[in-house]
Amino acid sequence: MDLWSVLEERIKQHGVRVDERLELLEGLKADHETGGDLVTERKKSLAHRVEDAAARLKEKLRV
Amino acid sequence: MKPTAITVSRFRGWKDEHRFALDASITSIIADNGRGKSSLLNAIEWCLYGAVVTKKDSGIDERQDWELRTRTEKGDAKPTCVELELDIAEGLVKIRRERAAAAKAREADPLTVEDPNGDVLFGEAAESWLIEAGIPDWETYRRAHCFHQEAARQRVVSTNERSAILAALLGLDDDLALRDTIESNQPSKLFAGIDKTLDALNDEAHRVLDLPRQRLGELERQAAEIGLESSQLSESNAKSIRSQLVARARDLADRLSLTTDLPDENDTVAVRTWASKWPATARSESPALASLDGHRRQASQLDLHIAKYEEEDGAWQETRSKLQQERQTGGDEAQRDAAVTTAETNLSGATNALQQNNATVKLLVDAKSAIKAASRSDECPVCETSVPGLEERLETTIERLRSDEFQALQAAEGDTRTALESAESARDALQKLVRDEATARGRVEEQRNKLREVLDIDESTAVHDVLAEAKKRREKVGTEITKLEGLASDRDQSIQDHQTNWGRLDLIEKWLSASEKAESSIDLSALHEWSEFNESLDELAGFGADLAFLGGLARDVQAERSTARAAEVNKALGKYYSLITQDDTAVLVNVHTTPQGISYDLVDASELPAVPVLNQAAINALSLAVLFAQSEAQASVNSWELVALDDPVQSLDSEKQKGLSQAIEELADSCSVLVATVPGQLSERIQDYVSKQRHIVTLGPWSQSDGASIESEVDQ
Numbered sequence: 001m002d003l004w005s006v007l008e009e010r011i012k013q014h015g016v017r018v019d020e021r022l023e024l025l026e027g028l029k030a031d032h033e034t035g036g037d038l039v040t041e042r043k044k045s046l047a048h049r050v051e052d053a054a055a056r057l058k059e060k061l062r063v
Numbered sequence: 064m065k066p067t068a069i070t071v072s073r074f075r076g077w078k079d080e081h082r083f084a085l086d087a088s089i090t091s092i093i094a095d096n097g098r099g100k101s102s103l104l105n106a107i108e109w110c111l112y113g114a115v116v117t118k119k120d121s122g123i124d125e126r127q128d129w130e131l132r133t134r135t136e137k138g139d140a141k142p143t144c145v146e147l148e149l150d151i152a153e154g155l156v157k158i159r160r161e162r163a164a165a166a167k168a169r170e171a172d173p174l175t176v177e178d179p180n181g182d183v184l185f186g187e188a189a190e191s192w193l194i195e196a197g198i199p200d201w202e203t204y205r206r207a208h209c210f211h212q213e214a215a216r217q218r219v220v221s222t223n224e225r226s227a228i229l230a231a232l233l234g235l236d237d238d239l240a241l242r243d244t245i246e247s248n249q250p251s252k253l254f255a256g257i258d259k260t261l262d263a264l265n266d267e268a269h270r271v272l273d274l275p276r277q278r279l280g281e282l283e284r285q286a287a288e289i290g291l292e293s294s295q296l297s298e299s300n301a302k303s304i305r306s307q308l309v310a311r312a313r314d315l316a317d318r319l320s321l322t323t324d325l326p327d328e329n330d331t332v333a334v335r336t337w338a339s340k341w342p343a344t345a346r347s348e349s350p351a352l353a354s355l356d357g358h359r360r361q362a363s364q365l366d367l368h369i370a371k372y373e374e375e376d377g378a379w380q381e382t383r384s385k386l387q388q389e390r391q392t393g394g395d396e397a398q399r400d401a402a403v404t405t406a407e408t409n410l411s412g413a414t415n416a417l418q419q420n421n422a423t424v425k426l427l428v429d430a431k432s433a434i435k436a437a438s439r440s441d442e443c444p445v446c447e448t449s450v451p452g453l454e455e456r457l458e459t460t461i462e463r464l465r466s467d468e469f470q471a472l473q474a475a476e477g478d479t480r481t482a483l484e485s486a487e488s489a490r491d492a493l494q495k496l497v498r499d500e501a502t503a504r505g506r507v508e509e510q511r512n513k514l515r516e517v518l519d520i521d522e523s524t525a526v527h528d529v530l531a532e533a534k535k536r537r538e539k540v541g542t543e544i545t546k547l548e549g550l551a552s553d554r555d556q557s558i559q560d561h562q563t564n565w566g567r568l569d570l571i572e573k574w575l576s577a578s579e580k581a582e583s584s585i586d587l588s589a590l591h592e593w594s595e596f597n598e599s600l601d602e603l604a605g606f607g608a609d610l611a612f613l614g615g616l617a618r619d620v621q622a623e624r625s626t627a628r629a630a631e632v633n634k635a636l637g638k639y640y641s642l643i644t645q646d647d648t649a650v651l652v653n654v655h656t657t658p659q660g661i662s663y664d665l666v667d668a669s670e671l672p673a674v675p676v677l678n679q680a681a682i683n684a685l686s687l688a689v690l691f692a693q694s695e696a697q698a699s700v701n702s703w704e705l706v707a708l709d710d711p712v713q714s715l716d717s718e719k720q721k722g723l724s725q726a727i728e729e730l731a732d733s734c735s736v737l738v739a740t741v742p743g744q745l746s747e748r749i750q751d752y753v754s755k756q757r758h759i760v761t762l763g764p765w766s767q768s769d770g771a772s773i774e775s776e777v778d779q
Binding site: 003006011017020031039051061 | 241245624
């Protein structure tokens with residue numbers, strides 16, 4: 001059994017945020033196999049979203 | 064699960080159909096290079112895994128230009144075919160893969176599996192059967208049976224490279240790469256960045272919530288500094304100050320004759336706008352004060368000319384006084400001229416008397432000389448009259464005239480000369496005083512004319528009138544200046560009062576605004592932006608937590624798998640490595656786990672570093688030892704029971720080839736071994752020294768017409 005399958009099994013066994021973690025594992029696998037950066041982009045996207053939301057909230061507080 | 068035979072047709076070097084028995088413990092394929100040894104081993108791979116073992120997809124560099132089908136005559140419609148016969152617990156299974164002669168490049172090569180019951184499975188069902196039966200996948204098979212050839216070509220220098228090649232030999236290099244992928248995506252840096260954002264946001268929230276109160280306190284301190292009590296920080300006081308500001312400005316504007324628009328005192332915005340600009344307006348735009356500088360310049364000019372006039376006039380009065388006094392004491396100009404004339408006459412008389420005395424002496428001297436020449440000392444040489452003692456008398460007279468008389472006449476002449484000089488000096492002094500008085504008078508006249516110019520009056524005005532007029536004018540200008548300076552002072556005071564009151568008003572208004580802000584509470588939870596921020600943060604936190612979880616999981620799993628694989632291999636690795644290398648060192652794979660990652664190395668039984676130099680021969684020996692150890696372990700659990708070795712003697716010297724034959728013999732106790740090798744020490748030792756059942760196949764020369772061929776087959 002390859003490592004991906006083992007990780008998949010472990011995620012399922014752990015039983016917490018299974019869908020999200022399997023999806024993330026799938027993304028990492030795709031990046032690993034293709035040299036892509038889906039996960040990195042997703043990470044950046046979420047970080048930007050937080051930054052933007054923080055900036056908007058900050059602006060609101062200033063007003 | 065033991066392969067017992069393979070049949071090939073039109074597969075790479077093999078053109079016509081050939082069947083090879085694999086049921087012996089050791090099957091040795093002996094042939095020089097280019098006779099089809101590797102093709103036979105490749106046939107097993109293709110039969111089990113299909114097109115993935117060819118070309119670039121195989122993961123083996125040298126298969127880049129692989130040709131699957133044997134080049135045959137045009138019109139040959141027979142397919143490429145490989146059939147593998149497997150002995151499993153239930154009986155014989157035939158696995159067959161074909162490729163049609165006219166198949167296109169991307170066309171799949173159909174697989175069939177005939178089970179012990181004679182039932183035939185096709186396509187996906189056949190593929191599923193392979194998986195369920197426990198046939199290793201291509202990646203596993205490739206690593207086990209092909210990697211020793213690839214590893215033997217590598218040069219290993221660094222510790223990391225040693226670790227990497229061991230990981231690859233153990234089939235754990237993907238675990239390493241995956242771990243790297245997961246680690247490289249760990250959220251620590253991301254969270255550090257987000258922490259900064261949260262800190263900044265927290266600071267802002269803190270500022271928003273606390274600043275108004277801090278601001279209020281600060282404003283109250285500032286108010287105290289300018290004498291404003293807390294009770295004065297009120298709207299009513301602000302209104303009162305606004306009213307005062309406008310009223311005083313109106314009064315000042317009237318006094319300064321300023322035409323300006325003043326704001327409505329109830330319009331707070333207009334008052335704020337106007338109040339900050341009013342001091343500049345009041346200072347620069349007053350017609351009433353515009354003449355102040357002109358008056359000051361005029362006063363300064365008058366002061367200068369009056370002072371100059373008075374100075375010159377004083378000098379003139381002094382000179383004139385001296386002149387009058389000189390005339391009174393020493394006589395006027397006519398008297399002094401007469402005195403000079405008299406002195407000149409006296410001097411002339413004294414001079415004549417002196418000259419006459421000198422002429423007389425000369426005459427007497429001549430007479431005395433004549434008497435002496437005539438030797439008649441008592442007779443006058445002129446009238447020849449006899450004068451007794453004439454010569455003596457002449458001598459006495461000459462003596463007297465030359466001494467006493469001459470001195471008296473000379474003294475008289477000196478006195479008269481001194482008297483003349485004194486008279487001339489007195490006359491010259493008076494003349495100088497006259498000239499000085501005239502010059503001083505001229506200067507006074509000049510200053511008077513300048514005063515006239517300044518006062519703009521004509522020349523008919525009397526001298527004293529010009530000065531008096533100037534002083535009168537100066538007094539008038541001075542009065543005007545005093546009046547204007549009073550107005551300017553009042554203006555400055557008014558502006559100063561305005562600025563003081565404006566400062567107070569500004570402070571009160573800021574305090575009122577800050578007070579209003581401080582009293583209004585912010586309900587963050589009601590803000591849409593707050594909800595959005597929390598949602599995005601939750602999602603990011605979940606994502607980050609998942610990444611961190613996966614990172615931990617990957618670390619744990621990699622460690623477990625590494626340890627398990629090493630334990631599996633280490634059961635027999637030392638044995639096979641010692642056999643192949645003919646070295647007593649029983650090497651073991653050591654897994655070293657740290658928070659930074661996992662590394663692999665070779666140690667001896669005492670866990671001290673072993674095989675310090677990993678040259679090509681050592682790598683080949685090690686890779687074969689790992690393969691044998693893994694195969695032995697897998698065969699023990701009834702898994703795949705065939706080890707295919709394609710030309711395994713690469714880089715191995717004679718001693719190690721001997722050791723390899725012993726290792727193959729040892730491995731044959733656990734599973735079948737298929738060895739393809741060139742004629743040489745290994746093939747000879749398998750043929751002559753190994754005690755296990757052997758099937759020896761010698762391949763003949765490859766020909767264009769027939770392809771690969773079997774020269775001989777012997778069972779021993």
